[in-house]
Structures are given as C-alpha cells and as structure tokens.
Amino acid sequence: MTFSSSPGHAARRFIGMLGLACAALLALGxxxxxxxxxxxxxxIVPFSAGGMSDGLTRMFAKELQERLxxxxxxxxxxxxxxNIGAAAVASAAPDGYxxxxxxxxxxxxxxxxxxxLSYDPDTMANxxxxxxxxxxxxxxxxxxxxxxxxxxxxxxxxxxGLSYGTHGAGGPNPLIAELLxxxxxxxxxxxxxxxxxxxxxxxxxxxxxxxxxxxxxxxLVESGRLxxxxxxxxxxxxxxxxxxxxxxxxxxDVTMTAFFGIAAPANxxxxxxxKLNEVLRTIGxxxxxxxxxxxxxxxxxxxxxxxxxxxxxxxxxxxRPVLKDLNITFD
Numbered sequence: 322m323t324f325s326s327s328p329g330h331a332a333r334r335f336i337g338m339l340g341l342a343c344a345a346l347l348a349l350g351x352x353x354x355x356x357x358x359x360x361x362x363x364x365i366v367p368f369s370a371g372g373m374s375d376g377l378t379r380m381f382a383k384e385l386q387e388r389l390x391x392x393x394x395x396x397x398x399x400x401x402x403x404n405i406g407a408a409a410v411a412s413a414a415p416d417g418y419x420x421x422x423x424x425x426x427x428x429x430x431x432x433x434x435x436x437x438l439s440y441d442p443d444t445m446a447n448x449x450x451x452x453x454x455x456x457x458x459x460x461x462x463x464x465x466x467x468x469x470x471x472x473x474x475x476x477x478x479x480x481x482g483l484s485y486g487t488h489g490a491g492g493p494n495p496l497i498a499e500l501l502x503x504x505x506x507x508x509x510x511x512x513x514x515x516x517x518x519x520x521x522x523x524x525x526x527x528x529x530x531x532x533x534x535x536x537x538x539x540x541l542v543e544s545g546r547l548x549x550x551x552x553x554x555x556x557x558x559x560x561x562x563x564x565x566x567x568x569x570x571x572x573x574d575v576t577m578t579a580f581f582g583i584a585a586p587a588n589x590x591x592x593x594x595x596k597l598n599e600v601l602r603t604i605g606x607x608x609x610x611x612x613x614x615x616x617x618x619x620x621x622x623x624x625x626x627x628x629x630x631x632x633x634x635x636x637x638x639x640x641r642p643v644l645k646d647l648n649i650t651f652d
Contacts, residue, residue, distance in 0.1 A: 343397035360418065362385075365422070366397050376617060377451065388591065404438060406421060410585070411587070414591075423583065424580065429637040433637070433640065435652075446594055447630045448582070450601070450624050450632065454580065456579070458549065459541070459548060469571070470571065472550065473501075481509075484511045484607065485532045486525060493577050496577070496640070497553050500574070501567075539618050551565055552565070560618075581619065581624070582633070
C-alpha cells in the first residue's frame with residue numbers, strides 16, 4: 322500500500338485533522354457549558370457589605386445556589402461610583418464564573434458622567450434584571466417643609482443654599498437632587514456625601530442637613546423617624562401609595578428608575594447567559610421572594626436578556642442629555 326505525498330494530499334490531511342480538533346474543542350466547550358456551573362461562582366458587588374444591596378444580592382445568591390448546585394459567593398468591591406467593581410468584572414475570564422451586580426450608575430450613567438472609564442458597559446453581557454428601585458425625598462419629622470414646594474421656596478430664598486445628603490458623589494441620588502435644583506430654578510444647594518445610611522440619617526434627624534434623597538430611608542419613614550415628601554419613581558410606589566410622586570409635586574421629569582441587574586464579561590457563552598437568565602426569572606416570580614424584595618424597597622423585574630439590554634439602553638439615553646445639560650463630570 323502506498324500513500325500520496327503530494328502537497329494537495331498533505332494539505333487535505335492537515336485540514337481534516339484541524340477540523341477534527343476544532344470539533345473536539347467545540348464539543349468540549351458545549352459540554353462545559355451544559356455542565357455549568359461545576360465550581361463556585363463569584364458575584365462582584367460594587368458596594369460595601371452590610372447595606373440593602375448586600376441583603377438583596379445574598380438572597381439571590383442563595384436562590385441561585387439552591388437551583389444550580391454550586392456556591393455563589395459575594396465579593397465586595399466598593400468605590401468610584403461602582404467603577405472599581407465593574408472594571409474587575411469586565412476584565413475577568415468570560416466563562417460565567419465571575420458575575421457583576423449591575424446598577425444605574427455602572428451601566429447607564431457613568432459612561433456619560435466620567436471623563437474616562439476603565440471598562441465599557443455596552444460591551445458587557447447583560448444576564449438579566451433583579452429589580453427596580455426608587456428613592457424618596459425625606460426630611461426630619463419636625464421639618465418646616467411639609468411639601469416639595471415648601472422646600473423649593475426655602476431653597477430659593479436661603480442665601481447659603483439648603484444642604485442634602487446622599488451616598489456618594491457619582492450615584493443616581495445626587496443627580497436627582499441636581500436635576501431638581503435645575504428645574505426649580507434654585508441657584509445653589511450643598512451636597513453632603515455619606516458612606517451609608519446610618520450617619521446621613523443621624524445628621525438629618527439631628528438637623529445638620531436639611532433633606533436627603535435615598536431609598537433605604539423609607540424604613541425610617543415607616544418608623545416615624547423621618548417624613549417623606551415625594552418619591553422619585555414615575556408612579557406611586559406600591560408599598561407607599563400615600564407618598565406623592567415628584568411629578569405630582571410639579572416636577573414630572575425629576576424621576577429615575579434605578580435598577581439592580583446581573584452582568585457578565587463580554588463574550589460569555591450565550592448558553593451560560595441563557596441558563597442564568599432562566600433561573601433569575603424563576604426567582605423573580607416567586608411570591609415569597611417578591612414580598613421580601615418589596616420590603617427592601619425593590620420591585621422584581623423578571624425579564625429576558627433582550628428586554629434587560631433594551632431597558633438599560635432607554636435609561637442611559639434618557640440621562641445622557643440631562644448630564645450634559647447639568648455639566649456633571651467626574652475624573
């Protein structure tokens with residue numbers, strides 16, 4: 322028996338061997354995706370431990386672990402208005418074992434408000450939504466401001482400007498406050514950024530700041546330690562139907578639909594993304610989970626990957642001209 326040693330025959334043999342190798346790699350990749358997850362999954366949270374985002378993510382991590390059979394471990398990377406955590410995920414291996422808690426700041430605002438980012442939110446893969454949340458404009462119970470109009474009138478006449486507290490300079494809440502200042506024609510307001518709710522609420526109750534825009538503060542409203550003047554959601558919030566919206570207070574565009582989602586590095590295999598999204602949606606429609614989320618001031622949003630991406634794009638495009646108009650930029 323003889324074998325041809327012609328260049329054409331050798332090329333065909335090489336191509337055939339290459340095809341077999343590619344088929345083997347594809348089969349191995351498909352098997353790995355079907356077996357996902359087969360080891361612990363890390364979820365990077367761009368906030369400090371102990372807050373509402375901690376409790377919410379832990380709840381979803383526990384549910385993911387129960388349904389997928391592997392630990393989902395939280396890794397807290399706070400700082401720079403979520404940029405530090407987002408950059409860590411964007412540069413991670415696209416294998417489904419590093420996920421990110423995406424937010425209004427990380428995926429809709431920062432690309433317009435920061436002069437440069439070390440990640441591109443538009444190239445990250447959106448896995449799905451956890452839920453949407455809102456903030457409340459709150460004052461101390463004995464505040465002379467009974468309505469948003471009261472506060473606006475005082476802000477216009479106070480030569481030093483009213484002071485307000487939020488949780489950081491680059492997040493959604495200071496943007497809402499600055500939008501209110503702009504739309505109401507207030508010359509100046511003093512922003513006092515805090516690292517968390519405890520100190521800001523203590524200062525508000527103690528009269529060291531005039532008002533606060535925050536979501537978690539609703540628990541202090543319910544206990545009578547603070548009073549809410551308005552909600553920044555476009556509609557009345559389901560668990561607080563007596564609190565008027567900013568639109569009802571005369572400022573229809575001073576609203577924001579903030580969110581928590583799950584994202585992954587670019588080029589994460591679609592099979593893994595789809596599997597995670599299916600589990601997220603299953604968790605989101607669980608009545609007990611919904612009840613617990615609403616208690617945290619979060620409304621479930623169990624939607625698909627396409628709907629998630631579309632929702633984030635709409636939010637981002639809404640705020641792009643606002644940030645430009647307000648000339649808000651960060652280094």
